[in-house]
Amino acid sequence: MKNLTLSMITIFIAALFVGCGGEQGSKKSGAMASSAAERTYVAPGEYDEYYGFFSGGFSGQLSVYGLPSGRLFKVIPVFSQDAEKGYGYSEETKAMLNTSYGFVPWGDSHHPDISQTNGELDGRWVFINENNTPRIARIDLTTFETAEIIEVPNSAGNHASAFVTENTEYVVAGTRFAVPSPQKDMPIDEMKGNFKGPLSFISVNPESGRMNLEFQIAMPGFNYDLAHPGRAKSHGWFFFTSYNTEEAHTLMEVNASQNDKDYIAAVNWKKIEEYVKNGGGEKMNVPYAHNVMDEHTHIATTTMKNEVISVDPRDVPDAIFFLPIPKSPHGCDVDPSGEYIVGSGKLSTDLTVHSYTKMIKAIEEKDYDGEAYGVPVLSFESIRAGTVSQAGLGPLHTEFDGKGNAYTTFFISSEVVKWKLETWEVVDRQPTFYSVGHLMIPGGNSQKPFGKYLVAMNKITKDRYLPTGPEVNHSAQLYDISGEKMELLLDFPTIGEPHYAAGIKADIVMKNSKKIFKLEDNKHPQAVKNEKDARVERNGNEVHVYMTMIRSHFAPDNIEGIQVGDKVYFHVTNLEQDYDVPHGIAMIGANTSELLIMPGATKTFIWEPKREGVWPFYCTDFCSALHQEMQGYVRVSPKGSSVPLKWSLD
Amino acid sequence: MKKSSILMIFGALLLLGLFKFPLWNITLGAPQYPDPLGMNIYIDGIEGVEEFDIQNIDGVNHYIGMKKIPKAEEMWEFTIFPQVITGMVILGVLIGILGFFGKVSYKWFLGWFVLMSVLGIMGMYDFNAWLLDYGTDLDPKAILKLTDADGNPLSYKPPLLGTAHILNFTAHSYPRLGGYGLALGMLFTLIAYFVGRKEAKTLKK
Numbered sequence A: 001m002k003n004l005t006l007s008m009i010t011i012f013i014a015a016l017f018v019g020c021g022g023e024q025g026s027k028k029s030g031a032m033a034s035s036a037a038e039r040t041y042v043a044p045g046e047y048d049e050y051y052g053f054f055s056g057g058f059s060g061q062l063s064v065y066g067l068p069s070g071r072l073f074k075v076i077p078v079f080s081q082d083a084e085k086g087y088g089y090s091e092e093t094k095a096m097l098n099t100s101y102g103f104v105p106w107g108d109s110h111h112p113d114i115s116q117t118n119g120e121l122d123g124r125w126v127f128i129n130e131n132n133t134p135r136i137a138r139i140d141l142t143t144f145e146t147a148e149i150i151e152v153p154n155s156a157g158n159h160a161s162a163f164v165t166e167n168t169e170y171v172v173a174g175t176r177f178a179v180p181s182p183q184k185d186m187p188i189d190e191m192k193g194n195f196k197g198p199l200s201f202i203s204v205n206p207e208s209g210r211m212n213l214e215f216q217i218a219m220p221g222f223n224y225d226l227a228h229p230g231r232a233k234s235h236g237w238f239f240f241t242s243y244n245t246e247e248a249h250t251l252m253e254v255n256a257s258q259n260d261k262d263y264i265a266a267v268n269w270k271k272i273e274e275y276v277k278n279g280g281g282e283k284m285n286v287p288y289a290h291n292v293m294d295e296h297t298h299i300a301t302t303t304m305k306n307e308v309i310s311v312d313p314r315d316v317p318d319a320i321f322f323l324p325i326p327k328s329p330h331g332c333d334v335d336p337s338g339e340y341i342v343g344s345g346k347l348s349t350d351l352t353v354h355s356y357t358k359m360i361k362a363i364e365e366k367d368y369d370g371e372a373y374g375v376p377v378l379s380f381e382s383i384r385a386g387t388v389s390q391a392g393l394g395p396l397h398t399e400f401d402g403k404g405n406a407y408t409t410f411f412i413s414s415e416v417v418k419w420k421l422e423t424w425e426v427v428d429r430q431p432t433f434y435s436v437g438h439l440m441i442p443g444g445n446s447q448k449p450f451g452k453y454l455v456a457m458n459k460i461t462k463d464r465y466l467p468t469g470p471e472v473n474h475s476a477q478l479y480d481i482s483g484e485k486m487e488l489l490l491d492f493p494t495i496g497e498p499h500y501a502a503g504i505k506a507d508i509v510m511k512n513s514k515k516i517f518k519l520e521d522n523k524h525p526q527a528v529k530n531e532k533d534a535r536v537e538r539n540g541n542e543v544h545v546y547m548t549m550i551r552s553h554f555a556p557d558n559i560e561g562i563q564v565g566d567k568v569y570f571h572v573t574n575l576e577q578d579y580d581v582p583h584g585i586a587m588i589g590a591n592t593s594e595l596l597i598m599p600g601a602t603k604t605f606i607w608e609p610k611r612e613g614v615w616p617f618y619c620t621d622f623c624s625a626l627h628q629e630m631q632g633y634v635r636v637s638p639k640g641s642s643v644p645l646k647w648s649l650d
Numbered sequence B: 001m002k003k004s005s006i007l008m009i010f011g012a013l014l015l016l017g018l019f020k021f022p023l024w025n026i027t028l029g030a031p032q033y034p035d036p037l038g039m040n041i042y043i044d045g046i047e048g049v050e051e052f053d054i055q056n057i058d059g060v061n062h063y064i065g066m067k068k069i070p071k072a073e074e075m076w077e078f079t080i081f082p083q084v085i086t087g088m089v090i091l092g093v094l095i096g097i098l099g100f101f102g103k104v105s106y107k108w109f110l111g112w113f114v115l116m117s118v119l120g121i122m123g124m125y126d127f128n129a130w131l132l133d134y135g136t137d138l139d140p141k142a143i144l145k146l147t148d149a150d151g152n153p154l155s156y157k158p159p160l161l162g163t164a165h166i167l168n169f170t171a172h173s174y175p176r177l178g179g180y181g182l183a184l185g186m187l188f189t190l191i192a193y194f195v196g197r198k199e200a201k202t203l204k205k
Helices: A001-028 A036-040 A268-275 A355-363 A506-510 B002-019 B053-064 B077-100 B105-137 B178-202
Strands: A050-055 A062-067 A073-078 A115-119 A120-130 A137-139 A147-152 A158-164 A169-174 A200-204 A211-217 A225-229 A237-243 A261-267 A281-295 A298-309 A322-328 A331-336 A342-346 A353-357 A368-372 A375-378 A382-389 A395-400 A405-410 A414-419 A426-431 A436-440 A453-458 A475-480 A485-495 A501-505 A533-537 A543-549 A553-555 A558-563 A567-574 A583-587 A595-597 A600-607 A612-620 A632-637 A647-648 B024-030 B035-043 B045-048 B160-166 B169-175
Touching: A036 A475, A036 A485, A050 A453, A050 A506, A062 A485, A115 A158, A115 A501, A120 A501, A137 A158, A147 A211, A158 A237, A169 A225, A169 A237, A211 A268, A211 A281, A237 A331, A237 A342, A261 A268, A261 A331, A261 A342, A261 B002, A268 A298, A298 B105, A322 A342, A322 A353, A322 A355, A342 A355, A342 A395, A342 A405, A353 A355, A355 A375, A395 A436, A405 A436, A405 A647, A414 A436, A453 A501, A453 A533, A501 A506, A533 A558, A533 A647, A543 A583, A567 A583, A567 A595, A583 A600, A595 A600, B002 B077, B002 B105, B002 B178, B045 B053, B077 B105, B077 B178, B105 B178, B169 B178
Parallel strands: A158 A225, A211 A298, A225 A331, A322 A375, A331 A395, A543 A567, A558 A632
Antiparallel strands: A050 A062, A050 A501, A062 A073, A115 A120, A120 A137, A120 A158, A137 A147, A147 A281, A158 A169, A169 A200, A200 A211, A225 A237, A237 A261, A261 A322, A281 A298, A331 A342, A342 A353, A353 A382, A368 A375, A395 A405, A405 A414, A414 A426, A436 A453, A453 A475, A475 A485, A533 A543, A543 A553, A558 A647, A567 A600, A583 A595, A583 A612, A612 A632, B024 B035, B024 B169, B035 B045, B160 B169
16 A cells, blocks of 8 residues: 555656656747737737738638738638628528629639739738639729629639739639530540630729730640749739640549649740730630629619630640649648749659749750650759758648748648748748648748738648537638748638638728728619618519618618518618618528628518518617617518508607 | 008908817817817817727717717807907908008007907907816716716816816817917007007108
8 A cells, every 4th residue: 555655646746747848848939939829819909910802712712811810800701602691691692693604693712812912912902712612702902892703614613712912914714624625515534635624814903903815725634733923023824723634534532642743834924925815715605694793873783795715725836834743732832922833743652843944944944854744844953953851741822921941741741831932941840730732821822921921721620619510610820921931920810711811001091991882972763872862662573672870770661561472672771871880781581691881872672472461670780889779670461452552750 | 650550450360260270179188089089179179189089089988978069050159159269360461451551550559469369369269168168078878987086976077278187088189270370469459569569660760
């Protein structure tokens, strides 16, 4: 017994020592260094230094976070209906989700990118792609609302997207799932040589931001995965990684992983632009939707287009080349100087970096190593700048700090690795929790990265937070990269599956953020700008209610003379002109979402009453001390009833 | 008399600033209004500091039954004040010119100052009367009817000058550039009187 006690005490003391050792081991930075908590703490009422725009992946949306705090500010609905805001439910916004396949209520958003001027972020728009039904959206950063969505025809799996050139001349879309182009009924196993992987170049109007599909390059049917623009010296080129150059179509995980090298497609878009301007390319008939939210009426309209210009890469000499890259590359990243093109062969342990200068030289000297479907393949050794050897397992994506360092995520070994450009040596590695996909350094896709923080977007969360059943949110991690070693500062959960994010200094964006919509600028045809003009009009069994809302009442708030079987349109205008005073409206029995209406805006929902009675509606967004009183009634009479149409606000 | 007359003319001309800059300013800040609502009071009307401030002040005030902030045509003051100021500028400049050529004595400068002071005090009295009416003549159907400890209806009168707490709002009421110009101009005319007196004495010697 005595021995037992003694040994227990010994174990206890040993544990104490081990415990202490552990404590000391983790406290590397000494007493004077500020803690991670201090560096991510943004005091109440203070602002974050950066905006972070995180893709929602299978949520279809774009979430807005503050960095370094990791606080969620907003979820901007883009490709999926959002009942919270009425997006995709209100009559004004439904058209945003129209496609050539009809109304699609969901999307898979992937890679946000912020507009640029002269290679620097200008903070005007965020572009983001949708993978499943190929589309690109433009989000206006004065309103933080989706302003435009263009469908990308002839594509399937719009993954290598929505990256912009350094003056936002183009936003690109690459095809991840090679398909017949144009689509046709054919045996799947005849894919090889017959499928295509079009790369689309969509121009952006420098004033309005309006997008237009200028041309598509009908590339060989590989899977184009990611892309980044050339910048500075390499401006005018775009680089797309590809996998499945085997052109396998079944048991892809094995059959698409057989080639020792796949390709980065280097596209001289300026050459192709000129070729198209001079009448080059072939017109191809294919339907696609172009949805635009009118900034004055706040009504989205869909224009169905049916023509694209398709360019055969063999027809434009010296415009497109393949750069060999080992092992099914994913990320394709260009350093801030535009010289280095990093391909992350995801089944490799090495990172291959190609040199733009060497590439141009190899092109001039026709230093080819064969060709693929008529596109020259440049000699691997002639264009290689260097290799980061044994950097980790499963490299995916690289960003840069603008100080000569690159940071690459490794999915399989679950870490971020910092290495030096030009010497190609690994200088630091930090674990991620767990299995990081992409990473983001604010300004990372530009000539001027901000270089202070790095965000790792992890695919697997497991035990990082309190458990919430089988499904847990994805997790992001914030690292301080201002020093020689990266330091993990913060974990924060994210929405859906962020495949990428874009960050920008807050002061570039915040000064342009609108507080209200001016009522006098509201050009909605059913807008009512004055309470006394509120009214109800019947046209057959269609009834239009022209309603206003202001703290804290609707006008009209009593309506009689509605009949079972009517189709009642509520056109509701928020008369407020005060910041952060939206009103909502919901009607019992309406088969749609509520509407959330910003000051000065008009929105519409349809209600088809099915039963007689007196039915209430109310304001859904707490607006004032009298919010609870912000309500009204609609009397519904049987069909053919003689109850006259009347309305009031007393 | 030259120096004092120039001062007199300059002082009178400073009143012209009132046609461009606000005489007075009242701001209303509250926890939910981190950017305070504000109104600039000009001699010819009231305007919001920000585009929709007047509408939003009216919106807030309707809970407690206050009247809307008057438009220029709803108050006679906004017609009369510009005329009075114009008249006083003309009068002041005229006195200054006549003084310059030795046609009137420096005492006229004091006369102008006294007249302007009387008019100013009358203006302030009128302004205060309006504030009192605005803050106490409330709609009997007001949503919020608040009383003080003695059961009397609360007054929502903003201060004539200074800072006051009104329910959740803090009201600041201070002169603005036009008002400061008025004060400085009047000060110049007073100085003109004393300088003129000194000049007259020197001349006698």
